[in-house]
Amino acid sequence: MSGILISEVGPRDGLQSVQSIMSLEAKKAWIAAEAAAGVTEIEVGSFVPAKLLPQLADTAEVVAFARTLPNLTVAVLVPNLKGAEAAVAAGAHKITLPLSVSETHSLKNVRRTHAQMLEETRGIVALLRSLPPESRPKFEGGLSTAFGCTLEGVVPQSKVVELAEALMSAGCDEVGLSDTTGYANPRQVRELVRAVRAAVGEHALSGLHLHNTRGLGLANVMAGLEEGITTFDSSLGGLGGCPFAPGASGNIVTEDLVFMLEAMGLRTGIDLPKLLAVRDILRQAVPSESLYGFTPDAGLPLGFVAASAA
Amino acid sequence: MSGILISEVGPRDGLQSVQSIMSLEAKKAWIAAEAAAGVTEIEVGSFVPAKLLPQLADTAEVVAFARTLPNLTVAVLVPNLKGAEAAVAAGAHKITLPLSVSETHSLKNVRRTHAQMLEETRGIVALLRSLPPESRPKFEGGLSTAFGCTLEGVVPQSKVVELAEALMSAGCDEVGLSDTTGYANPRQVRELVRAVRAAVGEHALSGLHLHNTRGLGLANVMAGLEEGITTFDSSLGGLGGCPFAPGASGNIVTEDLVFMLEAMGLRTGIDLPKLLAVRDILRQAVPSESLYGFTPDAGLPLGFVAASAA
Numbered sequence: 001m002s003g004i005l006i007s008e009v010g011p012r013d014g015l016q017s018v019q020s021i022m023s024l025e026a027k028k029a030w031i032a033a034e035a036a037a038g039v040t041e042i043e044v045g046s047f048v049p050a051k052l053l054p055q056l057a058d059t060a061e062v063v064a065f066a067r068t069l070p071n072l073t074v075a076v077l078v079p080n081l082k083g084a085e086a087a088v089a090a091g092a093h094k095i096t097l098p099l100s101v102s103e104t105h106s107l108k109n110v111r112r113t114h115a116q117m118l119e120e121t122r123g124i125v126a127l128l129r130s131l132p133p134e135s136r137p138k139f140e141g142g143l144s145t146a147f148g149c150t151l152e153g154v155v156p157q158s159k160v161v162e163l164a165e166a167l168m169s170a171g172c173d174e175v176g177l178s179d180t181t182g183y184a185n186p187r188q189v190r191e192l193v194r195a196v197r198a199a200v201g202e203h204a205l206s207g208l209h210l211h212n213t214r215g216l217g218l219a220n221v222m223a224g225l226e227e228g229i230t231t232f233d234s235s236l237g238g239l240g241g242c243p244f245a246p247g248a249s250g251n252i253v254t255e256d257l258v259f260m261l262e263a264m265g266l267r268t269g270i271d272l273p274k275l276l277a278v279r280d281i282l283r284q285a286v287p288s289e290s291l292y293g294f295t296p297d298a299g300l301p302l303g304f305v306a307a308s309a310a
Numbered sequence: 311m312s313g314i315l316i317s318e319v320g321p322r323d324g325l326q327s328v329q330s331i332m333s334l335e336a337k338k339a340w341i342a343a344e345a346a347a348g349v350t351e352i353e354v355g356s357f358v359p360a361k362l363l364p365q366l367a368d369t370a371e372v373v374a375f376a377r378t379l380p381n382l383t384v385a386v387l388v389p390n391l392k393g394a395e396a397a398v399a400a401g402a403h404k405i406t407l408p409l410s411v412s413e414t415h416s417l418k419n420v421r422r423t424h425a426q427m428l429e430e431t432r433g434i435v436a437l438l439r440s441l442p443p444e445s446r447p448k449f450e451g452g453l454s455t456a457f458g459c460t461l462e463g464v465v466p467q468s469k470v471v472e473l474a475e476a477l478m479s480a481g482c483d484e485v486g487l488s489d490t491t492g493y494a495n496p497r498q499v500r501e502l503v504r505a506v507r508a509a510v511g512e513h514a515l516s517g518l519h520l521h522n523t524r525g526l527g528l529a530n531v532m533a534g535l536e537e538g539i540t541t542f543d544s545s546l547g548g549l550g551g552c553p554f555a556p557g558a559s560g561n562i563v564t565e566d567l568v569f570m571l572e573a574m575g576l577r578t579g580i581d582l583p584k585l586l587a588v589r590d591i592l593r594q595a596v597p598s599e600s601l602y603g604f605t606p607d608a609g610l611p612l613g614f615v616a617a618s619a620a
Contacts, residue, residue: 187573219528
């Protein structure tokens with residue numbers, strides 16, 4: 001294994017969790033700077049009603065801008081068919097629909113049962129299949145609360161597998177596993193990845209969305225790597241923090257993730273000093289928000305040579 | 311693999327790094343509370359001149375107290391033969407002599423070359439062999455800066471292996487590897503553990519002393535676990551912080567380490583809620599010092615069952 005895809009989710013997952021509303025110009029600067037540092041996939045926003053998430057109200061404009069950047073996959077989140085229609089109209093390259101394995105969480109979060117969410121999934125698939133193949137976005141079903149839920153507690157592995165199969169049957173191109181609550185541990189990551197892949201096939205599960213709520217984020221990445229996972233979501237500066245743990249980042253921090261992978265000899269294609277410099281844009285654009293990350297504080301080791309630079 | 315030994319180093323490594331001087335009574339309360347939570351090895355202090363580390367001037371009294379606690383291995387650090395004599399007089403069960411693989415660091419830290427440190431090692435071995443076996447402490451050579459040095463940069467694996475062999479030839483019972491500078495990455499941990507074990511034998515290397523300077527501490531633990539390492543040093547609340555990274559713990563945090571292992575089904579024998587409660591003693595005894603850790607802030611997952619409680 002030599003190449004790992006880092007999918008930056010800060011402009012969506014980070015910004016939706018903060019009070020500050022980042023200006024369109026700052027979003028553009030952030031996304032352009034990360035793309036210039038070598039990041040090849042960025043989740044730039046979410047097509048949800050502006051009333052619910054005013055921070056992401058300009059997602060269509062952000063997508064339009066991000067599409068102009070070379071070699072960048074422009075990803076967005078959508079909660080339903082209506083969101084997917086907007087994503088298609090804006091020209092997103094990739095669409096993720098989150099489906100919470102905890103039905104309690106699903107009802108609370110999007111007010112829909114599993115059956116209703118699978119109906120949305122089929123609607124989105126029909127929409128995408130009506131498009132010419134060259135303008136058809138990739139469609140991922142994101143299994144959230146896959147490692148446990150703050151409302152339901154333990155989430156059975158069998159339920160995750162069942163919904164992964166249902167999403168693939170409904171026509172998703174792939175599924176992803178999200179540790180929404182920061183409950184995952186490395187053993188569980190290995191076991192769940194194996195179980196889901198056994199059900200839907202190796203190529204239908206390539207990505208993990210991990211949080212660092214209890215400090216296990218990068219240990220969980222290690223477990224994923226050892227199972228052959230090649231795509232990891234992360235957020236620059238851990239923007240957004242974690243609602244369950246003041247002082248902790250929610251998403252794993254892109255800077256620390258890239259440092260770990262590059263130090264291990266795994267190429268991310270990302271220039272670490274350039275990536276670290278992107279933090280300045282966030283600091284200026286949303287000065288009241290905390291930024292996280294160990295590597296940015298500690299600096300790179302003396303004599304460090306990144307795999308991508310070797 | 312089912313049992314993992316956590317060696318708490320906070321009373322030594324944590325306290326030597328803070329400005330505050332903890333009272334003897336507080337140290338006793340801390341050590342007793344951790345032992346009561348199930349911690350079976352604690353590095354309680356260091357036999358260095360009180361002028362250099364006034365925080366640890368009462369190590370002999372701390373050892374005397376800790377020896378009265380049931381099922382506790384009382385460990386100390388010594389910089390030289392004189393320290394070892396004091397450790398033996400106090401009745402320590404385990405002695406660690408640090409040897410920095412970076413000779414530049416060794417000269418700066420203890421003003422001794424590798425050859426001089428190996429001479430100290432032989433002197434300590436002679437002292438220990440003069441004791442009756444039942445009162446002879448275990449003697450570990452701790453290879454510090456084994457994963458890189460802030461002064462020398464990259465530390466060659468061959469140098470670590472050479473010094474591990476030299477320590478074992480000098481008569482140490484075992485060696486340990488320390489990521490003093492927080493430079494280690496999981497791949498390096500695996501490779502270095504393999505290389506050292508290939509040279510000195512599997513049983514001569516059972517422990518790792520890892521830092522979390524760049525956030526990789528628990529990922530490095532994972533790598534160690536997969537190589538069969540069974541002893542990990544850590545510090546409650548990450549006390550002492552990291553001189554190279556303000557805001558980061560130096561040592562990996564005992565609470566997060568125990569949570570990860572127990573969540574993975576690996577028994578530490580430690581009661582996690584009791585361990586978390588020990589933080590209160592630190593908070594009261596050294597109120598100006600920062601405490602670290604993700605799990606203490608986030609709390610245990612809903613429905614969590616520790617392996618040691620199952």
